[in-house]
Amino acid sequence: MLLSNEHTLLAIPLLPLIGFALSFIIGQKSGKQLSGIIATSCVLLSFLLSCSLFAALLTENSKLQNRLAEIPEFTNKLNLAFSVLLGDWFVVGAVRTSFELLFDNLSAVMTLVITGVGCLIHVYSIGYMKADAGRPRFFAYLNLFVFFMLLLVLSNNLLLLFVGWEGVGLCSYLLIGFWFKDPNNAKAGQKAFIVNRIGDAAFLLGIFLIVTQVGVLDFASIAESVQVINPRLIEIIALFLLIGAIGKSAQMPLHIWLPDAMAGPTPVSALIHAATMVTAGVYLIARMSFLYVLAPQVELLIAVLGTLTALFAATIALTQNDIKKVLAYSTISQLGFMFMALGVGAFSVAIYHVVTHAFGKACLFLSAGSVICACRHEQDMRKLDCGLWKKMPETFVAYLMAALAIAGFPLTAGFFSKDAILWSVFSSKTLVSEFLIFDVLLTKILFGVALFTAFLTAVYLLRSVVLIFGKPDAGAKVQLATISPATDSSEFSVVRWSRTANLTMLVPILVLGFLSLGFGLVAGSWLMEFLQAENLAIEKSFEILSSTVAVVGIALTAVVYFYYRSWVEQLLNIKLFSRAHKILLNKWYVDELYDLVIVRPLSLLSNICKFIDKFVIDGLIQLGAALVNLAGETLRELQTGKISFYLVSLFVANLTLLVLIFILKLP
Amino acid sequence: MITFYLIIAALLFGIGVLGILVRRNVLVMLMCLELMLNAVNLTLVAFSRLHANLEGQIFVLFVMCVAAAEVVVGLAIIVNLFRNFYTVDVDIANGLKN
Numbered sequence: 001m002l003l004s005n006e007h008t009l010l011a012i013p014l015l016p017l018i019g020f021a022l023s024f025i026i027g028q029k030s031g032k033q034l035s036g037i038i039a040t041s042c043v044l045l046s047f048l049l050s051c052s053l054f055a056a057l058l059t060e061n062s063k064l065q066n067r068l069a070e071i072p073e074f075t076n077k078l079n080l081a082f083s084v085l086l087g088d089w090f091v092v093g094a095v096r097t098s099f100e101l102l103f104d105n106l107s108a109v110m111t112l113v114i115t116g117v118g119c120l121i122h123v124y125s126i127g128y129m130k131a132d133a134g135r136p137r138f139f140a141y142l143n144l145f146v147f148f149m150l151l152l153v154l155s156n157n158l159l160l161l162f163v164g165w166e167g168v169g170l171c172s173y174l175l176i177g178f179w180f181k182d183p184n185n186a187k188a189g190q191k192a193f194i195v196n197r198i199g200d201a202a203f204l205l206g207i208f209l210i211v212t213q214v215g216v217l218d219f220a221s222i223a224e225s226v227q228v229i230n231p232r233l234i235e236i237i238a239l240f241l242l243i244g245a246i247g248k249s250a251q252m253p254l255h256i257w258l259p260d261a262m263a264g265p266t267p268v269s270a271l272i273h274a275a276t277m278v279t280a281g282v283y284l285i286a287r288m289s290f291l292y293v294l295a296p297q298v299e300l301l302i303a304v305l306g307t308l309t310a311l312f313a314a315t316i317a318l319t320q321n322d323i324k325k326v327l328a329y330s331t332i333s334q335l336g337f338m339f340m341a342l343g344v345g346a347f348s349v350a351i352y353h354v355v356t357h358a359f360g361k362a363c364l365f366l367s368a369g370s371v372i373c374a375c376r377h378e379q380d381m382r383k384l385d386c387g388l389w390k391k392m393p394e395t396f397v398a399y400l401m402a403a404l405a406i407a408g409f410p411l412t413a414g415f416f417s418k419d420a421i422l423w424s425v426f427s428s429k430t431l432v433s434e435f436l437i438f439d440v441l442l443t444k445i446l447f448g449v450a451l452f453t454a455f456l457t458a459v460y461l462l463r464s465v466v467l468i469f470g471k472p473d474a475g476a477k478v479q480l481a482t483i484s485p486a487t488d489s490s491e492f493s494v495v496r497w498s499r500t501a502n503l504t505m506l507v508p509i510l511v512l513g514f515l516s517l518g519f520g521l522v523a524g525s526w527l528m529e530f531l532q533a534e535n536l537a538i539e540k541s542f543e544i545l546s547s548t549v550a551v552v553g554i555a556l557t558a559v560v561y562f563y564y565r566s567w568v569e570q571l572l573n574i575k576l577f578s579r580a581h582k583i584l585l586n587k588w589y590v591d592e593l594y595d596l597v598i599v600r601p602l603s604l605l606s607n608i609c610k611f612i613d614k615f616v617i618d619g620l621i622q623l624g625a626a627l628v629n630l631a632g633e634t635l636r637e638l639q640t641g642k643i644s645f646y647l648v649s650l651f652v653a654n655l656t657l658l659v660l661i662f663i664l665k666l667p
Numbered sequence: 668m669i670t671f672y673l674i675i676a677a678l679l680f681g682i683g684v685l686g687i688l689v690r691r692n693v694l695v696m697l698m699c700l701e702l703m704l705n706a707v708n709l710t711l712v713a714f715s716r717l718h719a720n721l722e723g724q725i726f727v728l729f730v731m732c733v734a735a736a737e738v739v740v741g742l743a744i745i746v747n748l749f750r751n752f753y754t755v756d757v758d759i760a761n762g763l764k765n
Contacts, residue, residue, distance in 0.1 A: 641761030647687055
């Protein structure tokens with residue numbers, strides 16, 4: 001715990017915040033190109049500092065391990081963590097909340113991913129947003145997002161984490177609606193924000209419960225005193241935090257915002273809605289793992305939910321035609337895999353998958369962004385059939401690498417992490433410890449679904465590869481009916497695009513592509529050890545099984561889509577398949593269901609309220625006003641303004657009073 | 668004896684009231700007002716004498732003071748009225764009506 005390390009730790013989140021302010025102020029005033037450079041260099045600097053801090057953590061840790069090794073009776077593994085206390089935020093009674101940052105193994109990995117991938121995406125954005133007038137705003141929001149995300153993973157207590165949590169939600173909203181002139185984009189942003197609110201409310205309730213139970217909010221103290229909480233309450237707290245995580249990580253009931261969030265610029269989709277923000281839920285549960293270990297029922301729920309989401313999103317991804325929609329559903333599906341791992345208690349495996357998925361999915365999104373840019377913002381994969389792989393070979397290679405990685409092609413990064421997840425599901429024994437048979441059966445079912453989903457992953461990713469980059473050559477029996485009529489002009493723009501040789505766009509894609517390909521082989525096992533993974537001895541036969549599934553999926557799809565695309569068409573002619581296809585194309589009608597069950601009744605209710613407000617409540621008030629008005633209108637006739645009239649009335653009134661009092665003897 | 672005073676006072680008061688109700692000239696109306704006040708003064712003095720009680724006469728002195736002050740203010744208003752409207756007809760000054 002060196003002093004300089006503390007300053008470094010402080011600087012990591014602060015740099016993007018400074019970048020946010022600078023790119024706003026300077027970007028608006030002078031050259032707009034400058035804002036991108038400022039923002040990128042801030043994140044780059046932050047990344048370098050994270051690396052140095054990470055190295056410091058490693059050396060300190062190994063020193064500690066050496067010292068501990070000299071004490072024979074001490075067998076526990078201890079890990080250092082850097083922390084920096086900025087002071088108290090507020091102290092209410094016994095509850096003390098402080099601004100304190102924590103840099104331990106978990107947050108170190110997350111920080112490296114956020115700043116590393118974030119930096120690459122910033123570089124990419126310089127090229128991608130080159131022609132956009134709103135660049136300073138864009139880069140400012142991106143930097144603000146990185147700041148909040150770093151705050152989220154670096155905070156040492158739940159409340160500060162919540163600040164980051166809400167902050168990234170805000171940035172997500174701002175960036176989804178970045179092109180707010182199209183009302184659809186603005187609506188997508190609102191949808192994301194509102195759906196996230198549901199999860200956030202539950203998260204907040206969870207925090208409140210923790211405060212009432214243990215009175216502290218920093219992770220270490222909660223972990224210490226978690227034993228004293230009533231087990232029933234632990235489950236409720238875990239459930240609340242889970243709902244928050246579901247909202248942020250787009251799991252099953254609350255997943256609807258993520259596909260719509262693709263309305264934002266593609267780098268945003270890559271950074272926020274694939275690589276970092278959506279994994280905040282996974283991070284939260286991994287961070288609170290000590291709580292979830294004590295709540296096996298909730299763990300089971302997480303596993304089931306994750307598996308269902310993975311399958312559900314994968315099936316939708318099979319049929320979507322919009323590039324970004326496919327990738328969005330793929331993200332949901334992969335997040336489902338992470339939740340699966342969390343559910344069976346393999347928290348570090350989930351984080352491992354977060355890392356590999358961040359590389360792969362960011363690469364996929366960025367490549368898709370290049371393709372979209374090159375083809376005049378055409379996102380429909382069916383219309384891209386012009387042999388893009390020849391025109392954008394580097395992008396194609398990167399996309400292919402990342403797709404293979406996420407599809408789980410053997411020895412790619414995604415293969416290792418997904419294999420670890422599948423193995424943890426397969427080998428997990430005690431989900432709920434009451435009925436052994438039930439447990440084993442459930443685990444096996446989950447595993448089967450997960451394996452099938454892994455197969456689907458390979459299929460839909462390869463489908464996207466072939467549809468985007470493949471050329472319908474002579475081998476293709478049938479050309480799809482909806483081939484773009486403007487193929488020539490799009491070819492022209494593709495050529496022009498690649499001539500402009502956007503290095504800033506190409507380099508990040510390739511770096512991410514190679515990372516997603518080679519990361520698992522180079523650093524995978526080391527990362528697992530660093531995260532103190534439960535000892536995963538994956539059997540060789542198991543690896544063969546899962547890689548076979550992936551390879552078969554990849555090969556099958558590639559062959560079918562390259563040479564026998566007519567089969568797909570014919571398959572859709574069968575009634576059963578066409579009906580299933582229609583359901584999947586419409587995303588299982590979940591949006592429509594929500595519309596029917598929640599939106600319509602709510603709007604009906606609000607209409608009734610509006611009616612009552614307008615006619616009953618307002619009516620009463622208006623009636624009172626009308627009566628007063630009427631009285632005034634009548635009485636104003638008496639106000640003639642003539643003194644003589646007033647005097648006469650005064651005289652008459654006095655006379656009347658006199659008569660009443662003295663003659664009629666009134667009291 | 669007292670009846671005589673009271674009749675005079677009643678007559679004066681009646682002339683004052685009638686003048687105020689009938690006339691439009693604000694100067695005359697002010698004079699009628701003074702007439703009514705003095706009618707009341709007369710009754711007060713009369714009763715004071717009847718009951719051999721000086722309080723009534725003292726009260727009359729106060730009324731006279733107030734009447735003098737009232738005339739000062741009233742005349743000032745009338746002068747202003749005339750300056751603004753070039754008339755002393757009260758019914759012209761009905762600006763508050765609307």
